[in-house]
Structures are given as structure tokens and as C-alpha cells.
Amino acid sequence: MKHKTFEEWMTYVRDEVDEKTRVEFENHLYECDQCMEVYLEAIERQETSFPTVTDPDGFTDGIMAMIEQEKPVTKIENPRTYAKTKFYQKSVFHYLVAATMTLLLMTTGVFQELMTIVTDFENKSPKESITEGIMKETFSFVEEPNQTNKEANE
Ligand SMILES: [Zn+2]
Known part of the structure; x- marks a missing residue:
């Protein structure tokens, strides 16, 4: 039985694999506890890295601009x-x-x-x-x- 690497499990978690590979990976998960652990690690990694803010300053400015727009400054x-x-x-x-x-x-x-x-x-x-x-x-x-x-x- 050929084990999958962490990177391979990452592609599976990110849903970047084709249908055939996905089935193969899933079948492997049923049979292999070792890969199950790696797979769970991959899920954890994916969860923590999920909300990636590529431009933190721009992100903050965008939110601030949205808040400013909400204020009814012109009325009062x-x-x-x-x-x-x-x-x-x-x-x-x-x-x-x-x-x-x-x-x-x-x-x-x-x-x-x-x-x-x-x-x-x-x-x-x-x-x-x-x-x-x-x-x-x-x-x-x-x-x-x-x-x-x-x-x-x-
Ligand atoms: Zn395995």
C-alpha cells in the first residue's frame, strides 16, 4: 500500500483532486490509520490558513471606508x-x-x-x-x- 504525502492530503482537503483521485484517497483513508492522522492534520492546517488576508492594510482601509459610508454624516x-x-x-x-x-x-x-x-x-x-x-x-x-x-x- 502506497501512503499519501501531507501535500497530497492537502490537495484532497482543498478539493483540488479529480474524481478518480478523490475516490482513491477516500478508500485509502478507510484502510490506513496512519494516513488518517496525516489527513486530519491537513484539515487542521487548512482550517487555520483559511481566512487569508493578502493585504492587511488594504483590508482594514476597506472596512473603515464601509463604516464611514454607514454614518449619516450629511444628514446631521x-x-x-x-x-x-x-x-x-x-x-x-x-x-x-x-x-x-x-x-x-x-x-x-x-x-x-x-x-x-x-x-x-x-x-x-x-x-x-x-x-x-x-x-x-x-x-x-x-x-x-x-x-x-x-x-x-x-
Ligand atoms: Zn496510508
């Missing part, structure tokens, strides 16, 4: 001012909405109606269901660790 000249304006605009917007709503509700007497609805809801809502909900929550909380313990024991 001063991020701090932009954020402040955004927040101010938001606050004003919410204040206006709130003021408008309050005015509307006051003038249409919806506040009065809302109060009635809330009181109705409080009277009608069964207190037990809330308690049940809390009980369920508590039980599920207690049950969960037991469940995991059971699974761990199995």
Missing part, C-alpha cells in the same frame, strides 16, 4: 442639537395632544362619563378573578423550578 451636522430639537418637538407635540384632548374631553363632558364608566367597571369587575390571576401567577412561578428539577433528574 450636530447630533447633539439634532437630538435636542427632536426631543423638544416631541414634547411640544405631546403637550399639544394632551391639551387638545383635555379641552375636548372637558367641553364634551367625556370626563364625567369616564368617571361613571370607571366606577361601573370597579363595581362590576369580580374581585375573585383578580385574586385567581395572582394565584395562577404564583403557582406557575412555584411550579416552574419543580419542572426543571424533574427534567434534570430524568
